[in-house]
Structures are given as structure tokens and as C-alpha cells.
Amino acid sequence: MKSNQNYKAEAGFTLLELLVVLVILGLLAGLVGPRLFGKADAAKVQTAQTQIQMLKSGLLTYRLDLGKFPSEQEGLKALNSPPSDERQRKLWDGPYLGDELPMDPWGMPYQYKPGSSQPQGFLLFSYGADGKRGGEGLDADIGYLPEG
Structure with a gap:
């Protein structure tokens, strides 16, 4: 019999x-990573x-019930909080x-301004990724925007 020590x-x-x-994992991450981050953006x-x-639907329902949009002072918080005026409450x-x-x-908070000349009667938008007015691509403003 042969010893098991020789075949260790x-x-x-x-x-x-x-x-x-x-190296292979690094190459795969370099190829796939940017595509995944692009999808996240x-x-x-x-x-x-x-x-x-969703906010637009809430605003339109609010207007149906109260006959007006929330004021700029009330803002979008009025969608979840009853008005202080007893008659409107x-x-x-x-x-x-x-x-x-x-x-x-x-x-960042969504921007809301009632009384717009826009067809829906208000402005409602996000400043996008950069948090500033204007921009292109991911930095572009999104929503019902002011003209100009």
C-alpha cells in the first residue's frame, strides 16, 4: 500500500x-457601475x-372642496392640515x-405658487438635481414650471 503522505x-x-x-472584478465594476448609477439618476x-x-391630484381635489387652491402662505402643507378659518374647515x-x-x-421641498397663468392654475415643480433654477439633463427643472 502506498502512503497517503505522498499524495497530499x-x-x-x-x-x-x-x-x-x-482584476476581472474591477473591470466588470468599471463597465457595469456607471450604467447602474445612470439608471438611479x-x-x-x-x-x-x-x-x-400626486401633488397635483391633491391640489385639484382641495380646490374642488374649498373652491380655491391653497394660498402661497398655506403652501402644500394645506393638503394635510385643515384650514384655520372655521368656514373653510x-x-x-x-x-x-x-x-x-x-x-x-x-x-429639497417642491416649489408651489398658486394663481399662475398656466392652464392648471398653479406652479408646482422641483429644481432638479442641482437645486437651482434652469439646467439641463438631470439638473433640469421638473413639473409645472413658470414660463420663461
Whole structure:
């Protein structure tokens, strides 16, 4: 019988094998990573558009009940809080949002201004990724924007 000591195999990877695997993983991350981050940015734009539609629905329902949009001072918070005026409080049938008032996907409040010349009667928008007026691509303003 032969001894098992002669056929002893060592388990594990060599340093060279580990380096090759790390290089391959690095290349894959370099190719796939930017595409995934691009999709995340596009998803934020889509989320903002969806939230703006939700806020618009709340504003239109508020107007149906009270006969007017919330004032600029009341802002979008009026969709979840009854008015202080007793007569209007009786007409208020809110809350008009299912949850709390959302921030835009970049952590900034949505901009709201009633009495616009826009067909819907108000301005409602996000300044986009850069948080500033104007911009292009991901930095572009999203929603019912002021003209000009």
C-alpha cells in the first residue's frame, strides 16, 4: 500500500490567482457601475414626476372642496392640515395626500405658487438635481414650471 503522505494536495489559491480574479472584478465594476448609477439618476427624475402628479391630484381635489387652491402662505402643507378659518374647515375633506408631504428625490421641498397663468392654475415643480433654477439633463427643472 502506498502512503497517503505522498499524495497530499494543498488547498487554497495562489496570490496570482487572487490578483487575476480581482482584476476581472474591477473591470466588470468599471463597465457595469456607471450604467447602474445612470439608471438611479433616471429613477429620481421619474420619482419627481410621479410625486408632482400626486401633488397635483391633491391640489385639484382641495380646490374642488374649498373652491380655491391653497394660498402661497398655506403652501402644500394645506393638503394635510385643515384650514384655520372655521368656514373653510367645514368644507375641508382632507387629508388630500396618503402620506406626509414628500420632499423631492434630492431632498429639497417642491416649489408651489398658486394663481399662475398656466392652464392648471398653479406652479408646482422641483429644481432638479442641482437645486437651482434652469439646467439641463438631470439638473433640469421638473413639473409645472413658470414660463420663461
